[in-house]
Amino acid sequence: DQQVKQNSPSLSVQEGRISILNCDYTNSMFDYFLWYKKYPAEGPTFLISISSIKDKNEDGRFTVFLNKSAKHLSLHIVPSQPGDSAVYFCAASVSSGATNKLIFGTGTLLAVQP
Amino acid sequence: NAGVMQNPRHLVRRRGQEARLRCSPVKGHSHVYWYRQLPEEGLKFMVYLQKENIIDESGMPKERFSAEFPKEGPSILRIQQVVRGDSAAYFCASSPGQGRTSPLHFGNGTRLTVT
Numbered sequence: 001d002q003q004v005k006q007n008s009p010s011l012s013v014q015e016g017r018i019s020i021l022n023c024d025y026t027n028s029m030f031d032y033f034l035w036y037k038k039y040p041a042e043g044p045t046f047l048i049s050i051s052s053i054k055d056k057n058e059d060g061r062f063t064v065f066l067n068k069s070a071k072h073l074s075l076h077i078v079p080s081q082p083g084d085s086a087v088y089f090c091a092a093s094v095s096s097g098a099t100n101k102l103i104f105g106t107g108t109l110l111a112v113q114p
Numbered sequence: 115n116a117g118v119m120q121n122p123r124h125l126v127r128r129r130g131q132e133a134r135l136r137c138s139p140v141k142g143h144s145h146v147y148w149y150r151q152l153p154e155e156g157l158k159f160m161v162y163l164q165k166e167n168i169i170d171e172s173g174m175p176k177e178r179f180s181a182e183f184p185k186e187g188p189s190i191l192r193i194q195q196v197v198r199g200d201s202a203a204y205f206c207a208s209s210p211g212q213g214r215t216s217p218l219h220f221g222n223g224t225r226l227t228v229t
Contacts, residue, residue, distance in 0.1 A: 004156070034217065043118070043205050043220030044157070089156060101147075101170060102218070104156035 003027045004092050006105035014113050019077040021108050023090030026071065030092040034102065035064060035075050038087045047088075048075070080112045116141065118221035119188075120206050126227045127196045135191040135224045139208030146189045147218060148181060151203045163189060164212075196228045 005024045013019045023033075031052040036044035050057040050064045050073070057064050063076045077084055087109050091102040119138040127133050139146050144165050149157040159173040163183035174181070178196075183189040193200055203225050207218035 006156075036220075041222065043207070043222045045220065046217035049217065101159050101162060102157075104149075104158070106154070106156045 002106070003030075004090055004103050004105040006088075006090055006108050008108050009106075010109040010111065012111045012113060013080045015082055016079045019075075019080045019084065019110055019112070021075040021077075021088050021090075021110065023073050023075075023105055024071060025073075025092055027092070027094070027103075028071070029094045030103075032093045033064070033066060033073050034091045034093075035062075036089045036091060036104075037084075038089060038107070044089055077110075080110075082112050082114050085110055085112045118206055118208050118219050120204075120221035120224050122224060123222065124225050124227070126229060128229055129197060130195050133193040133196050133200070133226055133228075135193075135204050135206075135226070137189040137191070137206030137208075137221060139189070139206070140210075140219050143208035143210050143219070145209045145212055145216075146183050147207045147209075148189075148191050149205045149207065149220075151205065151223075153202070157205060160191075169212075193226075196226070198228050201226055201228045 003026050034049040035047040037047050038044040048059050048062050048064050050066050055066050066073045087107045089107045090105040093102050121136050146163045148160040151157045161174050161181045162170040178194045180192045203223045205220050205223045207220045209216040
């Protein structure tokens with residue numbers, strides 16, 4: 001029962017172009033969403049988050065968009081840089097827990113070509 | 115400022131042995147989470163602990179797995195009588211508070227291989 005889905009296992013983008021990573025969820029109780037980046041042999045690092053009361057959150061080159069009616073969120077990276085090459089995980093949580101118990105997707109491997 | 119420290123980085127155990135994974139959270143963080151990543155899958159929540167207390171263990175297998183976070187010392191994830199299906203990367207994370215505005219800080223994981 002995969003409540004958070006990242007249907008693209010991999011994505012290849014040219015340096016300087018936009019990277020768009022997608023994430024779908026099935027649980028309508030989710031109200032907080034996060035993106036984590038993970039390099040090989042390292043732990044995930046927090047990138048950006050969004051609450052369900054918003055539809056967009058921006059931090060530098062990273063923007064997360066949330067479409068609640070479609071139960072879909074996306075991460076835009078622009079311009080993409082070779083150092084952005086990593087696995088990106090989408091994660092979600094529900095407010096009732098009030099904890100950091102996150103449900104993760106399976107990840108998308110982003111490769112930014114120089 | 116040290117981040118979350120996990121050791122060992124790699125652990126090889128034969129079937130039936132015990133595995134003990136250690137996690138030292140970021141200094142000042144009193145909330146610890148354990149996640150497991152099986153091959154080709156995302157991270158799966160296992161357990162959430164505060165000092166000396168297990169708050170949520172809903173993701174822990176019912177048998178063979180236990181976790182603790184004592185008043186002094188690191189958090190320990192213990193797996194008794196390991197089986198091949200326990201082979202995975204185990205990540206520990208910590209946060210200063212329990213609210214969701216405190217993003218998790220992850221360690222680099224312990225890769226357990228059961229032969």
